[in-house]
Amino acid sequence: xxxxxxxxxxxxxxxxxARWLMIxxxxxxxxxxxxxxxxxxxxxxMLTEKFQMSGETYGLILAAFMLAYTVMNGVSGPxxxxxxxxxxxxxxxxxxxxxxxxHSLARGPWSLGLFRLLLGVGEAGNWPAAVKVVxxxxxxxxxxxxxxxxxxxxxxxxxxAAPLVAALVLKLGWQAAFVVVGALGYLWLxxxxxxxxxxxxxxxxxxxxxxxxxxxxRTRFLISLTLSKIFLDPVWYFYIFWFPKYLSTVHGMDIxxxxxxxxxxxxxxxxxxLIGGWLAGLLIRRGLDVSVARKTMVxxxxxxxxxxxxxxxxxxxxxxxxxxxxxxxGYTSYNANALAFPADVFPKNMVGSIWGLASxxxxxxxxxxxxxxxxxxxxxxxxxxxxxxGVMPLIAVAIVLLFLGPLRPMPEFHPPIKE
Numbered sequence: 001x002x003x004x005x006x007x008x009x010x011x012x013x014x015x016x017x018a019r020w021l022m023i024x025x026x027x028x029x030x031x032x033x034x035x036x037x038x039x040x041x042x043x044x045x046m047l048t049e050k051f052q053m054s055g056e057t058y059g060l061i062l063a064a065f066m067l068a069y070t071v072m073n074g075v076s077g078p079x080x081x082x083x084x085x086x087x088x089x090x091x092x093x094x095x096x097x098x099x100x101x102x103h104s105l106a107r108g109p110w111s112l113g114l115f116r117l118l119l120g121v122g123e124a125g126n127w128p129a130a131v132k133v134v135x136x137x138x139x140x141x142x143x144x145x146x147x148x149x150x151x152x153x154x155x156x157x158x159x160x161a162a163p164l165v166a167a168l169v170l171k172l173g174w175q176a177a178f179v180v181v182g183a184l185g186y187l188w189l190x191x192x193x194x195x196x197x198x199x200x201x202x203x204x205x206x207x208x209x210x211x212x213x214x215x216x217x218r219t220r221f222l223i224s225l226t227l228s229k230i231f232l233d234p235v236w237y238f239y240i241f242w243f244p245k246y247l248s249t250v251h252g253m254d255i256x257x258x259x260x261x262x263x264x265x266x267x268x269x270x271x272x273x274l275i276g277g278w279l280a281g282l283l284i285r286r287g288l289d290v291s292v293a294r295k296t297m298v299x300x301x302x303x304x305x306x307x308x309x310x311x312x313x314x315x316x317x318x319x320x321x322x323x324x325x326x327x328x329x330g331y332t333s334y335n336a337n338a339l340a341f342p343a344d345v346f347p348k349n350m351v352g353s354i355w356g357l358a359s360x361x362x363x364x365x366x367x368x369x370x371x372x373x374x375x376x377x378x379x380x381x382x383x384x385x386x387x388x389x390g391v392m393p394l395i396a397v398a399i400v401l402l403f404l405g406p407l408r409p410m411p412e413f414h415p416p417i418k419e
Contacts, residue, residue, distance in 0.1 A: 018137075018199070019137035019138060019146075019199075021195065022133050022136075022137050022196060023133060023134065023137065023138075023146050023149050023150055025133070025188070025191070025192055025195070025196060026129070026130040026133045026134070026149075026150035026153070027149055027150045027152065027153040027156075028153065028188055029089065029093055029126060029129075029130065029150075029153070029185075029188055029192075030126060030130060030150055030151065030152075030153025030154050030156075030157065031153040031154075031156050031157040031160070032093070032097070032153075032157065032184050032185050032188060033093075033096065033123055033126045033153070033154070033157065034153065034154045034155075034156075034157025034158050034161065034240070035157045035160065035161050035164070035165075035181045035184065036096060036097070036099075036100035036119065036123070036181055036182055036185070037065075037119070037123065037157070037240065038157060038158050038161035038162075038165070038240060039100070039103070039161060039165050039177055039178055039181050040061075040103065040112075040116070040241075041161070041240060041241050041242075041243070041244050041245070042161055042162055042165040042166055042169070042177075042244055042255070042258070042259075042262075043165065043169055043174045043177065044058065044244065044245050045244070045245060045248045045255065045258075046169070046174060046255065047106075047112070047174065048245075051108050051109050051112070053109055054374075054378060055374045055375075055377045055378040056371075056374040056375055056378055057109050057374075058245075058374060059370050059371050059372075059373055059374020059375065059377075060109075060113065060371060060374065061109060061112055061113045061116050062116070062237075062241050062370040062371075062374075063367045063368075063370045063371045064113040064114075064116045064117040064120070065116040065117060065119060065120040066120065066237070066363055066366040066367030066370055067117065067120065067363075067367050068116075068117045068118070068119075068120030068121045068124070069120035069121075069123060069124045069362075069363040069366070069367075070120075070124075070360055070362075070363025070364050070366070070367055071124075071363070072120065072121050072122075072124035072125070073124045073128075073356050073357070073359035073360050073362065073363050074213070074356060074357055074359075074360045075124075075356070076088075076092065076124045076125035076128055076129075076352075076356050077128040077352045077353040077354065077355055077356015077357055077359070078210070078213050078352070078353045078356065078357070079125075080092075080125060080128050080129050080132060080352040080353075080356070081132075081210040081349055081350060081351075081352040081353045082210070084198070084206075084207070085129060085132045085133060085136065085196070085198060085206075085352075086192070086193070086196045086197065086198070088125065088129055088352075089125070089126075089129040089130075089133075089192065089196075090189055090192060090193055091125075092122050092123075092124075092125030092126060092129060093122070093126075093185045093188060093189060093192075094122075094185070094186075094189060095118075095121060095122030095125075096119055096121075096122025096123045096125075096126075096185065097122075097182050097183070097184070097185025097186055097189075098118075098122075098182070099115060099118035099119040099121070099122055099182075100119060100178060100181060100182030100185070101178060101179050101182035101183065102115045102118065102178075102182075103115045103116075103119070103178040103182070104174075104175035104176070104178040104179050104182075105175075124356070124359070124363070125356075127339070127355055127356075127359060128351075128352035128353070128355045128356040128359070129352065130147075130150045130151075130339075131147070131339055131342060131343070131351050131352060131354075131355045132206075132348070132351055132352045133150070134146045134147050134150070134339070134340070134343060135206075135342070135343040135348045135351040136198050136199060136202055136206055136348055137199060140284070140290055140340075140343070140344060141281050141284045141285060141290075142281055143339075143340035143343055143344070144276070144277040144278075144280035144281055144294065144297075144336050144337050144339075144340040145274070145277035145278050145280075145281050145336075146277070147277060147335075147336050147337075147339035147340050148273035148274050148275075148276055148277025148278070148332070148333075148336030148339075149273070149274065149277070151273050151332060151335055151336055151339060152269075152270045152273035152274055152332070154269070154273075154332075155266045155267070155269035155270035155272075155273060155328070155332055156266070156270055158240050158263070158266035158269070159263040159266035159267050159269075159270060160263070161181075161263075162244065162258060162259050162261075162262040162263045163259045163260070163263060164181075165177050165181065165259075166255050166256065166258065166259030167259070168180055168181075169255065170255070170256075202348055205347055205348050205349060206348045206349050207349065208347070208349045209349070210347075210349045210350045210353055211350055211353075211413060213353060213357055216346075216350065216353055216354060216357060217357060219410070220403065220404070220405055221341075221345055221354075221404060221405055221410070222354060222357060222358060223403075224399055224400065224403040224404040224405070225338075225341065225354075225358040225361075225400075225404060226357065226358045226360060226361035227361060227399050227403075228338075228361070228396040228397070228399040228400050228404070229358055229359060229361035229362040229365065229396070230361040230362070230364060230365035230396075231365060231392040231393070231395040231396040231399070232302075232331075232334065232335075232338075232362075232365075232392065232393055232396035232397075233359075233361075233362035233365060233366055234362075234365040234366045234368075234369035234370075234392065235305065235308070235327075235331060235389045235392055235393060236328075236331050236335075237366040237369065237370060238369065238370075238373060238385065238389055239265060239324065239327075239328055239331075239389075241370065242373060242377075242382075242385075243262060243265065243324065244258045244262045246382055247261065247262060247317070249382075250381075250382055251317040251320075253317075261317075261321060264321050264325055265321065265324045265325040265327075265328040266328065267325075268325040268326070268328055268329040269325075269328035269329060269331065269332040270332070271329060271332075272301070272328065272329035272330065272331065272332035272333040272336070273332040273333070273335070273336045274336075275329075275333060276297055276301060276332065276333025276334065276335075276336040276337060277333075277336035277337070277340075279297060279333075280293050280294055280297045280336070280337050280340070283296065283297070290344055290407055290408070291344070291406045291407035291408060294337045294338075294340060294341065294344070294407055295400065295401060295407075297333065297334070297336075297337045298334045298337050298338060298397055298400055299397050299401065300333075301330045301331070301333040301334035301337070301393075301397075302330065302334060302393040302394055302396065302397035303330070303394075304326055304327065304329060304330025304333070305327045305330040305331055305334070305389070305390065305393040306327075306390040306391075306393070306394065307323045307324070307326035307327045307330070307390070308323070308324065308327045308386045308387070308389040308390035309386065309387050309390035309391075310323055311323035311324050311327070311386055312382070312383045312384075312385075312386030312387050312390075313383065327389065327390070330393070331393070334393070334397075338400075339355070341404075341407060342354040342355050342358075344407040344408065344409075345407060345408065345409060345410055345413075346409075346410065346413050347413055350413065369388075373385050
């Protein structure tokens with residue numbers, strides 16, 4: 001692969017300035033993505049009573065989202081590589097914002113599940129699109145930080161959702177909460193369509209025809225990354241979908257108390273994104289190999305996620321929230337580095353496909369874990385699920401360390417680029 005892109009992005013001051021604007025768009029889209037996703041989590045205690053839903057029924061509604069999310073991860077990544085970042089990202093957020101607004105029309109578990117499924121169809125495209133923004137605009141040493149910045153939007157969205165949605169519900173009702181939050185995506189669309197462009201020095205590589213999904217799926221890298229995400233990402237989904245309900249069921253909190261406290265683990269998650277990405281860049285700048293730096297960070301981060309195990313046995317709500325906050329910090333620190341993996345190995349015109357296809361594992365694991373969590377919680381409570389949330393990241397990082405392979409460009413996917 002030609003190395004001409006690195007000097008250009010380092011020396012061209014307009015590019016340096018523009019790339020932070022572009023990653024800001026990805027960050028804001030991710031905030032909106034999680035606000036739309038988390039609105040249901042905050043109003044779940046109210047809708048559970050209104051629609052007479054059991055824990056298993058609520059789990060199945062979450063699984064409907066994950067089913068669509070799973071299928072569309074495998075579609076959205078390759079589709080984004082063919083449509084391009086600008087058009088592809090715009091279509092994704094237009095779809096999921098409309099689906100978020102439609103939640104206000106739910107009249108029972110079936111309609112709520114349908115709108116949740118439609119939301120999953122659109123939201124699956126956010127991460128492949130944002131990974132493409134990072135690959136197009138940032139050099140290797142800054143990719144983990146850039147990935148952490150946009151991925152911190154998930155934590156910010158989850159953090160803001162609890163107080164924001166609680167306030168909207170108390171003032172305007174649950175239907176209006178879905179409408180107001182869902183409409184934010186349309187404002188993002190206007191700015192994105194007017195301002196986003198692919199930088200000139202990588203345009204030829206970014207617009208080249210990507211490898212087919214079938215060819216990519218035969219690589220050890222993609223198989224290993226997909227398997228690792230089966231065990232890692234469901235832990236995060238449990239925290240975002242079930243944590244407010246856990247506070248209500250186990251610790252007796254009402255919606256006001258949830259609004260005051262449920263944001264704390266997502267604040268630490270936001271810090272994990274930034275600190276985990278920054279530390280990887282620091283290790284690389286100090287001379288550590290990119291592959292070693294990223295894998296060191298994911299191993300350390302996975303160990304932090306084991307804090308979920310003592311949280312399972314903690315009767316004090318303050319201590320439980322603190323331990324969950326350590327675990328969420330670990331998850332986002334891990335993910336900030338994992339999001340940089342595809343651009344370390346594959347060309348810019350394939351990174352959307354790689355992350356989207358790998359996220360099939362994320363969706364499959366999340367869908368199954370959401371359903372199983374509902375069944376287990378109905379019978380045994382939250383303790384076994386929290387223990388699983390501490391063990392599964394260790395399996396994920398073992399797959400990365402033992403089977404993923406080195407994080408360096410694969411020659412068969414990097415033909416010379418003629419300028």
